[in-house]
Amino acid sequence: MCGIAGIIHKQAGKGANIGEQMTSMLQALKHRGPDSTGYAMYGEDNGNQIMRFKVAEAADLEGSYDIHAEIEGRLALIDSRLAELGVKVVKKESPTEYAHRYEIEFSGDMKKVADFVEDIEGVEILSIGNSLELIKDLGDAAIVSGQYGLDGFNGTHGIGHTRMATESDVDIRSAHPYWAYPFSDVAVVHNGQLTNYWTNRRALERKGHRFSSNCDSELIAVYIADRMNQGDDLETAMKDSVEYLDGVFTYLVATKDELGMAKDVMAAKPMVVYEGDDMIALASEEVAIRKLFDHHIETFDPYHGEVRVWQH
Amino acid sequence: MATLKEDKSHEMGLHEEQLKGRTQQRFFSVDESENLTYFHSFDVDTSKSGTIDALDMTPREINREIRALMEKGIGDITVDNPMSRHGVGVGILNRLNLTFSDSLGYFGCGLIDGPNVHIKGRVGWSCAENMMAGTVVIDGNAGSTFGAAIRGGDLVCKGSVGARTGIDQKGGTIIVGGKTGAFSGFMMQRGRMIICGDAGMNLGDSMYDGTIYVGGEVEELGVDCVPGEMTELDIRYLTDKLALYGMKAPKGVEKMQKYVSGKQLWNYDNLEPSEKKLVL
Numbered sequence: 001m002c003g004i005a006g007i008i009h010k011q012a013g014k015g016a017n018i019g020e021q022m023t024s025m026l027q028a029l030k031h032r033g034p035d036s037t038g039y040a041m042y043g044e045d046n047g048n049q050i051m052r053f054k055v056a057e058a059a060d061l062e063g064s065y066d067i068h069a070e071i072e073g074r075l076a077l078i079d080s081r082l083a084e085l086g087v088k089v090v091k092k093e094s095p096t097e098y099a100h101r102y103e104i105e106f107s108g109d110m111k112k113v114a115d116f117v118e119d120i121e122g123v124e125i126l127s128i129g130n131s132l133e134l135i136k137d138l139g140d141a142a143i144v145s146g147q148y149g150l151d152g153f154n155g156t157h158g159i160g161h162t163r164m165a166t167e168s169d170v171d172i173r174s175a176h177p178y179w180a181y182p183f184s185d186v187a188v189v190h191n192g193q194l195t196n197y198w199t200n201r202r203a204l205e206r207k208g209h210r211f212s213s214n215c216d217s218e219l220i221a222v223y224i225a226d227r228m229n230q231g232d233d234l235e236t237a238m239k240d241s242v243e244y245l246d247g248v249f250t251y252l253v254a255t256k257d258e259l260g261m262a263k264d265v266m267a268a269k270p271m272v273v274y275e276g277d278d279m280i281a282l283a284s285e286e287v288a289i290r291k292l293f294d295h296h297i298e299t300f301d302p303y304h305g306e307v308r309v310w311q312h
Numbered sequence: 313m314a315t316l317k318e319d320k321s322h323e324m325g326l327h328e329e330q331l332k333g334r335t336q337q338r339f340f341s342v343d344e345s346e347n348l349t350y351f352h353s354f355d356v357d358t359s360k361s362g363t364i365d366a367l368d369m370t371p372r373e374i375n376r377e378i379r380a381l382m383e384k385g386i387g388d389i390t391v392d393n394p395m396s397r398h399g400v401g402v403g404i405l406n407r408l409n410l411t412f413s414d415s416l417g418y419f420g421c422g423l424i425d426g427p428n429v430h431i432k433g434r435v436g437w438s439c440a441e442n443m444m445a446g447t448v449v450i451d452g453n454a455g456s457t458f459g460a461a462i463r464g465g466d467l468v469c470k471g472s473v474g475a476r477t478g479i480d481q482k483g484g485t486i487i488v489g490g491k492t493g494a495f496s497g498f499m500m501q502r503g504r505m506i507i508c509g510d511a512g513m514n515l516g517d518s519m520y521d522g523t524i525y526v527g528g529e530v531e532e533l534g535v536d537c538v539p540g541e542m543t544e545l546d547i548r549y550l551t552d553k554l555a556l557y558g559m560k561a562p563k564g565v566e567k568m569q570k571y572v573s574g575k576q577l578w579n580y581d582n583l584e585p586s587e588k589k590l591v592l
């Protein structure tokens with residue numbers, strides 16, 4: 001029982017404080033899952049690539065031997081490997097000791113960079129994209145938002161997740177959203193359980209896809225990536241995913257300028273949609289959407305097997 | 313032969329004819345008139361009205377406030393700004409006119425017996441679950457499992473509802489102005505469901521009994537749900553019932569289709585091995 005939420009502002013080029021909006025929505029969904037909170041938000045594209053990665057788990061900081069020196073070592077190794085590939089790091093930020101954000105200038109094969117960096121022990125790339133900022137950590141929305149300074153984040157659209165860990169551990173690795181490696185700016189959040197995870201994971205792994213966790217939701221991100229790799233657009237991939245995925249689910253996908261939702265054929269997981277003139281907000285429960293409005297709004301529940309995609 | 317020493321057994325309390333305290337048998341005794349009504353039900357006057365502004369209240373505070381007003385004998389309560397909160401307006405066991413001026417979240421007005429509720433917005437999942445009597449009228453849409461296990465009363469949604477409407481329905485009437493999702497009337501056992509619009513797949517799946525009327529298209533019928541014959545009585549019932557809530561079937565009541573249980577799941581077709589031996 002996780003909580004998912006999404007928001008997209010339709011007016012082109014005009015952003016809003018989605019950081020604050022997403023936090024208030026996710027905080028209202030805290031009762032659906034307090035283990036971890038994650039955001040995938042789309043800000044302004046300044047031409048550079050944004051790479052968000054972590055070099056250790058939050059829990060490692062307490063338990064592991066000599067972890068602080070280890071983290072230093074891993075970061076130095078990342079820097080040297082990036083330099084080796086000719087990647088220019090424009091800006092470095094470190095919201096926490098283990099989570100980092102690099103702004104990079106690079107026009108070559110991003111997959112190669114991702115693979116080379118992830119080859120380092122303990123390092124996982126959370127996202128790469130022109131405008132995608134993927135933030136996930138343990139705790140509720142208020143904690144994560146405070147930790148990563150998301151209050152003033154301006155952007156066009158975003159998706160988020162509050163997690164009740166059922167299928168895998170409580171750690172950042174298994175937290176949502178998932179980046180659809182290696183595609184720039186694609187992220188997924190999911191509420192539900194997938195029952196054909198292992199069969200499909202093995203099939204996709206044989207095709208050369210990477211799984212970084214044991215969380216069933218990662219399958220959706222990898223599947224979408226696989227379909228986009230074959231040249232399908234988001235809506236086609238999502239429509240096929242309803243048949244491909246077995247189990248109960250409602251999930252949201254965001255790309256650089258789209259936001260999509262899909263519901264399983266049993267309609268077992270909730271989703272409430274508000275479609276306004278200038279914005280669309282959707283969440284597992286209406287109580288989250290109502291955090292953005294102080295007046296009556298018209299909302300509806302999508303039906304079984306329904307797929308919807310909105311452009312911004 | 314050993315005989316039971318009666319005096320000893322009396323001492324041990326083995327011959328008590330009646331158990332002490334309020335037992336099940338004495339619950340509805342005429343002498344104890346207070347037991348004829350529910351614990352926590354109030355005698356209210358519907359001409360007295362009260363308003364609650366729920367903007368900064370938790371669901372528990374809202375429910376307590378409704379109860380506090382009912383204790384004062386107020387029988388016409390309006391709740392402003394419920395802000396789609398969950399579990400509001402539940403467990404009301406007496407007559408009452410209750411109005412919500414905006415939408416409710418999950419489990420709104422569940423476990424009620426008697427009140428007339430009007431929700432001027434939408435509701436989330438499981439609205440009026442296990443309702444016993446009264447009416448609930450919703451102006452907007454409703455979520456899934458609308459009227460789950462309802463036993464009586466009228467539950468009306470003027471918009472569209474989600475999946476599994478009236479799952480395990482055991483009585484009463486569910487009226488939907490728009491569409492309903494998949495698995496509506498799943499394991500329905502009694503009562504009536506009136507869907508003015510379309511119905512999703514597996515309508516009336518594994519229904520034991522009861523009646524479903526559909527005004528629009530049915531995507532697919534569920535296991536053991538079969539079309540029934542519309543009678544004069546059905547048409548009269550539908551006309552009167554829909555008129556009561558100012559609703560209309562889009563194509564007219566006469567064009568509505570009736571669905572009932574095929575009763576094929578009531579018994580197994582196959583014989584048990586022991587029975588087979590007998591027959592052969």
